[in-house]
Amino acid sequence: MTETLTLTQAPEQLLDRWQHASRPTDHAGWLARALEVADILAADALERDRANQAPVNEVQLLKNAGLVTVLGPIAHGGAELPWHVVNKIVRIISRADGSIGQLLGYHYLWAWAVRLVGTEAQIAAVEELYTSNNFFFGGAVNPRDSDLKITEEAGQLVYNGHKSFSTGGRVADLTVLEGVLDGTETHIFAIVPTQQPGIVFAGDWDNLGQRLTESGSVEIKDVRVDWSGAAGFVDREFQPLVYNTLNVPGLQAVFNNIYLGIAEGALASAAAYTREYTRAWPFGGEDKQHGTEEFYVLEGYGQLASKLWADAALIDQIDLEISEVLHAPREELTERRRGEVAVRVAAGKLRIIEDGLEIANKIFELTGARASANRVGLDIYWRNLRTHSLHDPLPYKKHEVGKFVLVNEIPTPTWYS
Template identity: 70%
Template structure:
């Protein structure tokens, strides 16, 4: 069986005769079906490190891609609290695909974050009716793309060292600065065009199928009319526009929780079926599941993850409520209050998740370090993505909020 055989044989017939889920519980159940398929060969696909075209097709066939799309255009019409739960569910089985799906949801919502009402309607109809998948070339650590103005067209040029979604996306979000100004402009363009050149150079420790390699943008054109949030070439800002960063940070929290939950579940199954009791401790047990230190270890890890899950669930609900409220109603304080809660959730699950992904080796035994077991995939994935931005700055944001009442200032990372 080839590395991608399980995913590739998961044909649309699984769901072709079924209507889209109609409730949050049904959508999460659909995500669990997808996760079961992905889990079958997640390790083999990770090692093969091929562009996950079949995996993204699976997301499309299952309907998950249009979960947030308006029902009027054939989408699920769901809220963000459900989308975040779906990202977490998929990430338990394959965190790379969970990341791709989370970023897709982010960029699909980007037009609501910064667009005008006509732009929102046009983009949501386009991606929902055609089941299109989003990627984005908006890494803020690199220099901005440059934008030149040619009549009624904007022309983008530059390079980004990270571009999640890459070769498997149908639409790409670009961001740059207009020449001679400090004006940032977002546009959504078709991915399949000569001016977008992906290097295919993502070869990292973890999240290996997230298609996060570099991209060169060479003369990509977009109409001024598609510049998100602009009317007559003038941008009218709202506090709501700055929710993109808190939103992506909370997507991260759900990816990390999914990884940690997956690690503990996989380790527990190995302990139940394979780990042997230690015969030299003076308190010999027949089964590993009777060992005090193993029971204690799993108890500690699961207690922390339950606490993290409770916090993340609550913050998911808080953020979802903000995202689905009237855009004009969002205040700087409300934005800051939810952003600091997101910072707290992220730093907590990043640290506890890394502990879980490491501690599981102590609870499973030496033979569990075999490459064929593959427990390393959880630590590799979480360690890689949790380096996205330094946790000490999240701790500082929470500390300043508690001690000084200071709200996190909107930036590319807060």
């Protein structure tokens, strides 16, 4: 039997896998490429999770496979994939490794951030920069912390402050910052190089799950940005559009696919274990020989699979809806349409979190006591899903959906809705 190479044991061989391969030319080809990457990540996901090291090789794998630039312009080496395909890539990667799925999903949203709030000139410049250089995005934009303080010195914006959470951290080439101009209520986004003295990551993310997401704290010290880099500002005045507020529904749609991917990975891993190892209960009668003959096991997998398939169908439809909005002319988006999309994304989120957590828990009943061994590692799916699904309270998503259904009221745009 040929030994499976892993990213831990043989990173050079795996990172060079696509060195002489042609790039995919259609949606199916890119999804197939994502499946190749997922197979590599799945081989040692548990080992890398336990090591809890900065995912340098993992991000390089995404880069070498071409997945980092799929939203970027074809003219600069991108693929210009639509968001509904990009979210499927996030889902595929999350099946294998929820942490890396989160990193990639956040990267896509931050790469799109310049389209959400930037001027046409800024969009062109940033998309050329990150696509042609194969750069990876992170973000230090945690709304629950105090905003970064921005002062103006010699015609430049100077960012200072602390964020208790970020994403991408030390493995990001570019970092998105957000702060408030001192003495005003003006929020300003900017994209800056990560590797500079004024951005100091603590490397202190050591949580239950999503352990490789570089989500720890960061200090921002005198990071300078020219006014030309203030996203969406013309002559120091912001040019608002409803489209600017799609950052939250866009990111939450990414969440849906992270969660769905983790749940799909959990069910597939459990089923593989059951087929190989789960034993029939010897006192149940009918002289069953294997766990796959147990009625309660068959019933359990049937229930979980039907919920997961329903969630996937719902999320697929939602992704088509938000993809259409994200790729439409920015000036056309109305507050009503934005709100309808946000409600749909919230509905998908509440379903996949509840069903996904049920799956990640229930699989232990269906695989048996021996499947709780640390070497099996089925706990990684529950840990990852439970950790990230605490990002914002699910009851508020239910409230948004209920208010829309009962009184036809759309959510007011906030940092979380």
